[in-house]
Amino acid sequence: MSDAAYELRVFIADDEAPARARLKELLADLRDEVATSVAGEASNGLEVIEQLPASGAQVLLLDIQMPGMGGIELARHLSGLENGPAIIFITAHDRHAVEAFELNALDYLMKPVRAERLAAALKKARAAGPAPKDRLERAGKRANAAAREFFSVAERNRIALVPVGEVLYLKAELKYVTLRTSAGEHLIEEPLISIEREFAERFVRVHRNCLVARAAIRGFERVAGGSEEEPHWNVVLEGLAERLPVSRRQWPAVKSVLPEATE
Amino acid sequence: MPSIRQNSHPDSLPDFRNLGVVARALVAVNLLGLAAALASEPVWTRTLDAFVQSTVLIEPPLLTCLAALYAAAPLVHRLPYWTGCALVVALSLALAAATQAALGQFADAGRGRVLLFAAASATTVLAYLTLHRRAHSPALAEARLQALQARIRPHFLFNSLNAVLALIRKDPRRAERTLEDLADLFRALISDGRDLVRLADEIALVERYAAIEQLRLGERLRMSWDLDQAPVDALLPPLVLQPLLENAVYHGVEPGTGIGDVLVRIERRGDRVRMQIENPSHAVGSPGGESMRAGNHMALDNIRERLMLFFDAEAKLDTRIEGGRYRVEIDIPYRTGRA
Numbered sequence: 001m002s003d004a005a006y007e008l009r010v011f012i013a014d015d016e017a018p019a020r021a022r023l024k025e026l027l028a029d030l031r032d033e034v035a036t037s038v039a040g041e042a043s044n045g046l047e048v049i050e051q052l053p054a055s056g057a058q059v060l061l062l063d064i065q066m067p068g069m070g071g072i073e074l075a076r077h078l079s080g081l082e083n084g085p086a087i088i089f090i091t092a093h094d095r096h097a098v099e100a101f102e103l104n105a106l107d108y109l110m111k112p113v114r115a116e117r118l119a120a121a122l123k124k125a126r127a128a129g130p131a132p133k134d135r136l137e138r139a140g141k142r143a144n145a146a147a148r149e150f151f152s153v154a155e156r157n158r159i160a161l162v163p164v165g166e167v168l169y170l171k172a173e174l175k176y177v178t179l180r181t182s183a184g185e186h187l188i189e190e191p192l193i194s195i196e197r198e199f200a201e202r203f204v205r206v207h208r209n210c211l212v213a214r215a216a217i218r219g220f221e222r223v224a225g226g227s228e229e230e231p232h233w234n235v236v237l238e239g240l241a242e243r244l245p246v247s248r249r250q251w252p253a254v255k256s257v258l259p260e261a262t263e
Numbered sequence: 264m265p266s267i268r269q270n271s272h273p274d275s276l277p278d279f280r281n282l283g284v285v286a287r288a289l290v291a292v293n294l295l296g297l298a299a300a301l302a303s304e305p306v307w308t309r310t311l312d313a314f315v316q317s318t319v320l321i322e323p324p325l326l327t328c329l330a331a332l333y334a335a336a337p338l339v340h341r342l343p344y345w346t347g348c349a350l351v352v353a354l355s356l357a358l359a360a361a362t363q364a365a366l367g368q369f370a371d372a373g374r375g376r377v378l379l380f381a382a383a384s385a386t387t388v389l390a391y392l393t394l395h396r397r398a399h400s401p402a403l404a405e406a407r408l409q410a411l412q413a414r415i416r417p418h419f420l421f422n423s424l425n426a427v428l429a430l431i432r433k434d435p436r437r438a439e440r441t442l443e444d445l446a447d448l449f450r451a452l453i454s455d456g457r458d459l460v461r462l463a464d465e466i467a468l469v470e471r472y473a474a475i476e477q478l479r480l481g482e483r484l485r486m487s488w489d490l491d492q493a494p495v496d497a498l499l500p501p502l503v504l505q506p507l508l509e510n511a512v513y514h515g516v517e518p519g520t521g522i523g524d525v526l527v528r529i530e531r532r533g534d535r536v537r538m539q540i541e542n543p544s545h546a547v548g549s550p551g552g553e554s555m556r557a558g559n560h561m562a563l564d565n566i567r568e569r570l571m572l573f574f575d576a577e578a579k580l581d582t583r584i585e586g587g588r589y590r591v592e593i594d595i596p597y598r599t600g601r602a
Contacts, residue, residue, distance in 0.1 A: 015483075016422060016425075016479050016480065017481050018425065018426035018429035018430065018479060019422070019425050019426065019429065021433075022426075022428050022429035025429070025432065043520075044520045046520070065418070065517075067517060067518050092417070092421035092425065093418060093421075110421070111421045111422060111424075111425045112421065112424050112425040112428050113425075
């Protein structure tokens with residue numbers, strides 16, 4: 001009975017209040033089998049991001065379909081946390097959705113949740129700890145074309161979100177990628193190539209190491225060149241004094257974003 | 264199986280008050296006139312002359328006949344199918360003969376040819392409309408209808424059951440009521456959907472559905488009802504409003520983190536019934552935006568198709584986005600019981 005002394009701290013995320021109430025009921029019923037305490041509750045993804053890191057939650061019961069930010073994207077952002085929770089996904093969807101999300105690789109429960117399944121999942125989570133980051137990422141990429149809404153920067157005990165729509169350009173430098181918004185810069189640890197694939201509609205590659213938001217492109221400037229550099233085009237972005245060079249190889253693709261700007 | 268179904272739906276006379284029926288009759292008879300002209304004058308330039316001339320003898324009896332049938336529709340419908348057909352043919356012949364007697368000097372056609380044309384066109388149009396009705400009859404469309412109707416979202420079912428489970432200990436009475444609502448909803452969903460229902464019944468169903476959604480979503484769903492002017496005795500195909508409200512909640516309320524206002528307004532305007540459902544519109548770029556839109560279109564196409572089946576060209580379904588609100592509007596003829 002050493003278990004009883006050790007309470008598993010559980011965070012509950014579901015947009016429907018009755019569903020959260022039901023989970024709390026079940027956790028109370030299972031008290032003797034798996035001792036738990038509720039570390040927090042949230043009704044959408046952004047609330048989880050705000051509250052979970054400081055709550056000390058060890059397990060997150062996470063509804064996949066939530067407004068604002070879905071469970072799958074949320075899990076990817078949380079995977080950056082140093083002491084992130086183990087995640088048990090919950091879905092009301094049929095098997096097709098489960099397959100689409102590739103949740104088979106992760107732990108998931110179907111709504112309505114059965115007490116014995118919940119107990120088993122909690123025990124497994126307690127033993128296994130957080131899900132491997134790469135699995136979460138793979139699930140996120142499988143989540144049919146649903147590109148993320150945010151980039152996340154995980155700090156020690158906090159997750160900063162940068163809305164994808166605010167990003168003007170991304171530049172790869174050594175191990176990191178710099179995100180530039182009109183407000184400032186952030187560093188994230190993700191290969192540029194996978195970002196390019198995920199957001200093919202939103203960003204266009206202007207250079208080997210640089211993606212630019214299509215919607216932010218205001219025009220192009222010709223650079224005459226000199227002894228050091230070849231003549232080339234620079235791309236001009238909305239609200240940014242900085243100019244980014246377009247490589248000769250990318251020029252035809254980039255030019256077509258704003259057909260009327262040249263010639 | 265098909266034969267049993269056919270027997271349960273014997274042929275009946277076309278609805279002479281239906282715009283689609285009237286339009287089809289007008290077009291068909293004029294096409295026949297053109298064909299007759301082509302037969303007598305194979306050279307194209309003269310065909311047209313012949314056709315224009317023959318319209319003097321075609322249009323007056325045609326229009327009078329349609330007007331008479333429109334006026335007498337309730338009476339004609341009480342007749343057995345074949346008696347009704349005979350009456351329509353006789354009426355066409357009488358009107359054609361009268362027209363020929365009065366206006367015969369303006370066109371080059373003898374009484375025999377006029378009567379032959381009238382008889383031929385009346386039977387052709389009746390046969391065509393009967394076939395058209397059969398092709399669109401509930402018996403043939405049934406399979407499709409049921410397939411379309413049975414598409415309640417599993418998402419809704421499981422979340423509702425989950426919500427009821429959460430109620431059982433704390434509020435058993437509300438849990439009971441919710442299960443009763445769910446039962447009514449499913450009874451309607453598995454009904455065969457061939458018969459028209461009273462608007463009052465459809466409204467009751469939609470209110471039950473809304474009660475379940477309210478339980479799940481709490482204050483996030485804010486329903487307003489504007490039903491004071493609703494003609495509760497109007498007839499309409501079953502499950503027209505419920506899927507629309509389901510869409511409104513699924514696309515308009517669930518994706519948002521705030522409060523979603525949904526409005527249901529039904530009113531009678533003269534001989535029309537207008538039904539509107541409004542919900543907040545979420546940007547296409549929002550999570551799952553594209554797939555959600557696709558699902559919405561399937562439901563709308565389904566309803567449009569069923570309205571067509573029951574009201575032909577007289578029903579309208581429009582959607583529009585205005586000021587951040589998505590609105591579906593259905594306009595159907597006001598009908599009560601069989602005349």
